Amino acid sequence: MVFRHTSAAMPSELETAMESLIKVFHRYATNVGKERFALSRRQLKDLMENELSTFLQSQKDPAAVDKIMKDLDSNCDGHVDFEEFVSLVVGLSIACEHCYQNKMKMGKK
Amino acid sequence: MVFRHTSAAMPSELETAMESLIKVFHRYATNVGKERFALSRRQLKDLMENELSTFLQSQKDPAAVDKIMKDLDSNCDGHVDFEEFVSLVVGLSIACEHCYQNKMKMGKK
Numbered sequence: 001m002v003f004r005h006t007s008a009a010m011p012s013e014l015e016t017a018m019e020s021l022i023k024v025f026h027r028y029a030t031n032v033g034k035e036r037f038a039l040s041r042r043q044l045k046d047l048m049e050n051e052l053s054t055f056l057q058s059q060k061d062p063a064a065v066d067k068i069m070k071d072l073d074s075n076c077d078g079h080v081d082f083e084e085f086v087s088l089v090v091g092l093s094i095a096c097e098h099c100y101q102n103k104m105k106m107g108k109k
Numbered sequence: 110m111v112f113r114h115t116s117a118a119m120p121s122e123l124e125t126a127m128e129s130l131i132k133v134f135h136r137y138a139t140n141v142g143k144e145r146f147a148l149s150r151r152q153l154k155d156l157m158e159n160e161l162s163t164f165l166q167s168q169k170d171p172a173a174v175d176k177i178m179k180d181l182d183s184n185c186d187g188h189v190d191f192e193e194f195v196s197l198v199v200g201l202s203i204a205c206e207h208c209y210q211n212k213m214k215m216g217k218k
Contacts, residue, residue, distance in 0.1 A: 014133045014160035018202045020126035022209050035214050051123035082206045090195050093127045097191045100131050105144050 024051055025085050038079035041069050055092060133160055134194050147188035150178050164201060 011019065028047040029037040039047060045065045048056045056064065072084045120128065137156040138146040148156060154174045157165045165173065181193045 009162070012160040012162070013129050014156075014198070015163070017126040017129035017133070018198060018205060020122050021202050022206045024123045024126070025206070026209070035210065037210060047123075051121040053118075053121070054124070083203055086199050086202055089123070089127060090199060093130050093195055094192055096127060097131045097134070100135070101144065101146060 021086065021089060022082070025082050029082075032079055036081065038077075038081040039085065040079060041065070044069055044072075044080050052092070130195065130198060131191070134191050138191075141188055145190065147186075147190040148194065149188060150174070153178055153181075153189050161201070 024047070025039070026037060028043045029039050030043065032038045032040075048065060048068070061067065068088065069080065072080045072088055074084055074087075133156070134148070135146060137152045138148050139152065141147045141149075157174060157177070170176065177197065178189065181189045181197055183193055183196075
């Protein structure tokens, strides 16, 4: 468990969510040298097909994964490391939160 | 549920984690006008004490929440919106992922 708890308390929902980001990334990433873990294009595609299938299916563009890979790979080393991966999660979460807020507004009308 | 699923499939671990980020934020945030939801300093403190207690307890500085609030409130409106909140989650996740990698390396020695 990434978050060591001094007491016997269970990790919170937020800690569990952050732990999931790390575990999901490492489920697909491999060591690309110097003990650095990252996703190749193939691994990013596998991750998205398994973990973000709804989002991926909503992308009409068949080259969506390649474009996302290009966007994420900010240091252009042909791999996506955890920091680059988290920026995908941030972008999607922010987009979903806007939907969530709109749903709440609609719910009031 | 934030992620609508076309099939009867359950949300993935990553989708559940992103959904948690949104739900946790909205558990503490309130409408600060123009249907914008954000955390006051008090609400950020409540969120951190309940959801990031391990992290908060590790901060020796009694003014930790104020410093974090200042760091997060990038538009200086006295509140932390979802985008600003997610940057806290990113920072902590990246720090934890480095610990996670170090643990894996230690595990190999």
